[in-house]
Amino acid sequence: MTDKNSIIRLTAxxxxxxIAAGELTAVEVTEAHxxxxxxxxxxxxxxxxxxxxxxxxxxxxxxxxxxxGEKLGPLAGVPLALKDIFTTxxxxxxxxSKILEGWIPPYDATVTKKLKDAGVVILGKTNMDEFAMGxxxxxxxxxxxxxxxxxxxxxxxSGGGSSAALAAFEAPLAIGTDTGGSIRQPAAVTGTVGVxxxxxxxxxxxxxxxxxxxxxxxxxxxxxxxxxxxxxxIAGHDPLDSTSIDAPVPPVVEAARNGTVRGTRVGVVKQxxxxxxxxxxxxxFDEAVELLKELGAEIVELDCPSFDLALSxxxxxxxxxxxxxxxxxxxxxxxxxxxxxxxxxxEEVTSLTREAGFGPEVKRRIMxxxxxxxxxxYDAYYGSAQxxxxxxxxxxxxxxxxxxxxxxxxxxxxxxPIGERADDPMAMYLADLCTIPANLAGNAAMSLPCGLAPExxxxxxxxxxxxxxxxxxxxxxxxAIEAAFVEKWGHPLLExxxxx
Amino acid sequence: MPGITRxxxxxxARLARLELKPEExxxxxxxxxxxxxxxxxxxxxxxxxxxxxxxxxxxxxxxxADEVRPSLTPEQALSGAPAQEQQRFKVPQILGEE
Numbered sequence: 001m002t003d004k005n006s007i008i009r010l011t012a013x014x015x016x017x018x019i020a021a022g023e024l025t026a027v028e029v030t031e032a033h034x035x036x037x038x039x040x041x042x043x044x045x046x047x048x049x050x051x052x053x054x055x056x057x058x059x060x061x062x063x064x065x066x067x068x069g070e071k072l073g074p075l076a077g078v079p080l081a082l083k084d085i086f087t088t089x090x091x092x093x094x095x096x097s098k099i100l101e102g103w104i105p106p107y108d109a110t111v112t113k114k115l116k117d118a119g120v121v122i123l124g125k126t127n128m129d130e131f132a133m134g135x136x137x138x139x140x141x142x143x144x145x146x147x148x149x150x151x152x153x154x155x156x157x158s159g160g161g162s163s164a165a166l167a168a169f170e171a172p173l174a175i176g177t178d179t180g181g182s183i184r185q186p187a188a189v190t191g192t193v194g195v196x197x198x199x200x201x202x203x204x205x206x207x208x209x210x211x212x213x214x215x216x217x218x219x220x221x222x223x224x225x226x227x228x229x230x231x232x233x234i235a236g237h238d239p240l241d242s243t244s245i246d247a248p249v250p251p252v253v254e255a256a257r258n259g260t261v262r263g264t265r266v267g268v269v270k271q272x273x274x275x276x277x278x279x280x281x282x283x284x285f286d287e288a289v290e291l292l293k294e295l296g297a298e299i300v301e302l303d304c305p306s307f308d309l310a311l312s313x314x315x316x317x318x319x320x321x322x323x324x325x326x327x328x329x330x331x332x333x334x335x336x337x338x339x340x341x342x343x344x345x346x347e348e349v350t351s352l353t354r355e356a357g358f359g360p361e362v363k364r365r366i367m368x369x370x371x372x373x374x375x376x377x378y379d380a381y382y383g384s385a386q387x388x389x390x391x392x393x394x395x396x397x398x399x400x401x402x403x404x405x406x407x408x409x410x411x412x413x414x415x416x417p418i419g420e421r422a423d424d425p426m427a428m429y430l431a432d433l434c435t436i437p438a439n440l441a442g443n444a445a446m447s448l449p450c451g452l453a454p455e456x457x458x459x460x461x462x463x464x465x466x467x468x469x470x471x472x473x474x475x476x477x478x479x480a481i482e483a484a485f486v487e488k489w490g491h492p493l494l495e496x497x498x499x500x
Numbered sequence: 501m502p503g504i505t506r507x508x509x510x511x512x513a514r515l516a517r518l519e520l521k522p523e524e525x526x527x528x529x530x531x532x533x534x535x536x537x538x539x540x541x542x543x544x545x546x547x548x549x550x551x552x553x554x555x556x557x558x559x560x561x562x563x564x565a566d567e568v569r570p571s572l573t574p575e576q577a578l579s580g581a582p583a584q585e586q587q588r589f590k591v592p593q594i595l596g597e598e
Contacts, residue, residue, distance in 0.1 A: 106576035199556040213555045242562035243555075312539040323516060330517075332591045334580030346592040351519040358518070364528060367512040368535060371504075374515070384542040386552030391545065393553060425531055426538055442556025468556070 007032035008169040012078045012226040015172060019066070019077040026059035026066075026077030030121050033079045037123065037170045040500045045145045046155075046165040048084050049092050050124035055079065062119045074229050074253075076119030081165035081174040084125035085132055086112050086217070087206040091122075095208045096130040096140040096158075099329050099336045099357030109206025110238045111175060111217050118233045123171055126161030130359045131326065132182055132210045134158050135431035138422050139361045146418070147190060149458055149497050153415040156186030156431075162220050163190040168500060173230050174220040179211050180314055181410075181435025183218050184447035188410035188461020191449045191493045193227045193478070194220045196435075198468045199442035200245035203238035211321035212243070214314075214439045222494060224448060224478040228256035231471070247469065255472035259479025262296035266477075267403035271307040272434050278413040280453030284460040285409045288450040291484055292407070297477075302399050302406065306391035307437050313388035314436045315429055316372045316381050323369030326362070329354060364425060393441045400467045405477050408434050410447040410461030434463055444471040448478050449493040450485065459493060504533040 007029055010018070018024040034052055041047055062077040087093050087105035089112075094100045108116070115122060129139035137145045137160025147155040148167040155164040159176035163186030166174050176183035178196035187194030195218045202217040209215060219230035235249040268289060273282055293299055331337040331353030332346065339352035358366070372381040399406060412433050421427040438445040443465050450462035462481065466473035486492055509529045513520040520528070574587045583590035 103580050106572055106579050239564060243557060243559060245557070309542055309544065312541045315535065315539045316542060327517075331582065333589050335582075337582035340583070340592050342592075344592055345596075346594045347517065348519075349592045351517045354517055355519040355521075360524075360527075363513075363518055363520070363524075364531060364535070366516045366518065367509065367528065368532060370512050370516045371508075371532070371536065374512075380543050380546060381536075381540070383552060384544075384546045385539075386554055387545045387548060387550040388542050389553040390550050393556075426534055429535075440556075 004032040004035055008036045010172065011223050012075060012172040012221060012229060015078050016075055019062070020072055026062040026121060027056065029077060030055050030059040030079055033123055033171055040168055041170060043146060043151055043500060044148060044164050044168045044170070045143060046081065046126055046161045046168060046170055047124045048094060048127050048142055048161065051091050051122060054091060055121050055123050058116070058119070058121045062121070065119070073118045075173070075233055077121060078173055079121045079123045079171050080115060081124065081126045081162055081171040082112065082115070082122050083128055083159050083162050083174070083176050085128060085177055085208045086175065088112050088122070088125065091125065093125065094142070095132070096128040096142065097357065097359070097362070098141045099353070101336065103335055107206065110203035110240060111234050112206060114234050120173070120233065126159070126165055126174065128161055129158035130362050131208065131322070132158040132177055132179055133322070133361050133365055135181070135185055135428050136421065137161060138418060139359055141359055144418050147415045148500060149190065149415065153417050153458070154189070156189040156415065158182040159186045159220065163187055163192055163194070166190065166192045166220060166222055167494060167497060172222060173226060175217060175234070176220045177207060177215055177217045178439065179214045179318060180439050181432040183220060184410050184435050184445060184461065184463060185431055187220060187447040189415040189459060191459035191497065192220060192222055193224055193446070193448045194218070195227050195231060195446045195474060196438065196444065197231060197235060197471055198245070198444040200243050201249070201444070201471065202235050203241040203244050205238055205240040209325040211318040212325060213321060214318060222492070224259070224475060224482045225256045228252040228475045245469065250469060250472040252472050252475045255475035256479045259476055259483055261292055261477050261480045264297045264405065264477060265300055265403040266292050266297045267300050267302040267399050267406040269302045269304050269307065269399070269406060269408060271304055272408035276412050276430060276433070277409065278453060280455045281409050281411070281413060281460050284451040284453060285462065288462045288481065289407065291481065295480060295484055300403050302403065304395035304399060306388060306395045309388045310392055310437045310440060311429060311433055313385040314432070314440060315368070316385035317389065317440070319365040319369035320372050320382050321369070323366045323373065326366055329357065361425070389440045392437050396437070396441045396443060396467070405473050406465040408463045410434060410463040414453045414456055414458035414460060438465050442468050444468065444474055446474040446478050448482055451493070452496065504529050504536060
């Protein structure tokens with residue numbers, strides 16, 4: 001018998017194996033995680049909505065399927081925490097915003113559908129910065145989420161609910177979305193693994209749009225192999241998303257099972273350090289580079305001058321696309337409607353609805369985008385940002401002629417205290433310094449734990465970036481690095497997290 | 501680059517259909533000014549002869565076959581509507597009095 005406390009510490013691969021072998025039922029596994037959520041989520045606040053009934057129904061269906069002797073998928077019966085940006089039929093989807101409070105979508109996102117078809121058990125919907133705009137989950141209209149390593153600190157953002165659910169052992173798997181780092185940065189500051197697949201690798205259908213040329217859904221987990229198993233379930237061409245890539249999914253699971261960096265050319269970009277980087281973060285990063293050398297990788301120094309302009313370009317492009325995408329929230333067809341007293345025009349009702357329904361960061365970005373796209377400023381701001389995007393793509397192209405993957409710290413600092421940057425947008429934006437270039441170019445990127453910063457004992461993330469559609473390189477290198485670290489530490493990093 | 505004034509914020513808010521409160525105008529003016537001051541660095545490349553990139557993928561006009569296929573029922577499509585009437589979205593008046 002496996003008790004509830006040991007069930008929640010299993011990896012997704014272990015859970016799936018035990019269910020397939022008949023050592024555990026999907027219902028037992030689901031109940032253990034629901035009990036954990038009940039015990040700790042009041043403190044952590046990773047979930048906005050727990051779907052107890054739906055989760056248990058899905059678990060029962062998996063157990064019945066096994067009882068009938070049918071073959072189970074590689075993640076059948078494994079619980080998962082779904083970011084509240086993916087539509088779920090019959091289950092509320094708020095995107096962390098008051099403007100969609102109480103909205104029950106009439107359809108499933110493609111990611112949701114793929115998870116259900118694979119027998120994955122969706123436990124509920126996780127907290128996030130409103131419309132995925134933020135790096136701390138403090139911009140959620142439903143209150144902040146605590147970092148399980150220190151509940152007074154942020155779990156990163158925008159997908160802080162997903163990363164906190166993993167680090168608090170409330171779920172072994174989670175889904176995030178990454179527009180400028182919203183999967184990787186939360187993974188880094190919670191000591192978990194997060195992957196932004198190649199742009200177009202995972203369908204955006206049913207994923208509420210923020211910045212359509214940057215948004216990408218992806219897997220979050222506690223191990224590299226679990227992330228790969230989840231990646232394979234959610235990835236692939238989708239005719240419902242016209243920007244979905246019509247090509248085979250890279251062999252990510254095979255890569256994660258055969259981790260190696262022997263002979264791998266690994267780039268270190270000189271622009272990813274300097275002012276604003278915490279000393280302990282750089283120390284752990286430098287040790288990771290030494291480890292890569294010991295494991296047989298060849299380290300190549302790279303110069304990518306355009307990366308210095310990436311943050312500026314991003315904070316023009318993403319708000320511009322957001323100002324256009326969020327125009328759909330007009331109070332007319334779904335969601336909140338305010339001030340419709342029979343005397344006001346539709347336009348007045350729309351303005352009152354948006355004022356009441358959007359939080360400060362969403363308003364800032366809508367106005368910033370409106371400004372950047374307005375005549376007179378378009379060429380200087382949006383036009384220049386698009387040129388920077390070309391230069392960043394070129395710098396990556398040149399880099400990937402010399403190296404197979406690029407590594408960097410995922411974030412310049414460890415988790416910061418809740419409230420510290422809440423009303424200082426520029427300070428908040430700096431959290432995405434290292435993650436943004438991969439979004440602008442559409443590359444694949446991963447964050448995995450590389451130790452605790454000595455000054456605060458908080459997790460540090462190592463970022464790996466690979467060329468588009470070479471996502472398997474992340475997993476091959478990531479699995480090798482993870483194995484070497486676990487051997488060095490004697491256990492996975494999360495075992496050092498305080499018990500909640 | 502000029503600073504962002506309170507009046508400009510009010511103009512942007514009107515364009516973006518945001519009925520901002522007076523205290524928000526002051527607060528956002530300072531913050532937007534800071535942000536725009538910082539991101540204005542991109543204009544360093546304004547004179548360079550570089551083509552713009554609007555999207556990571558070189559896709560144009562991705563079409564599907566023009567065939568009827570299952571979609572939401574009227575009830576599903578209207579399920580989130582703040583107000584409805586006769587299987588339609590009911591909205592406040594759009595045109596002025598004639």
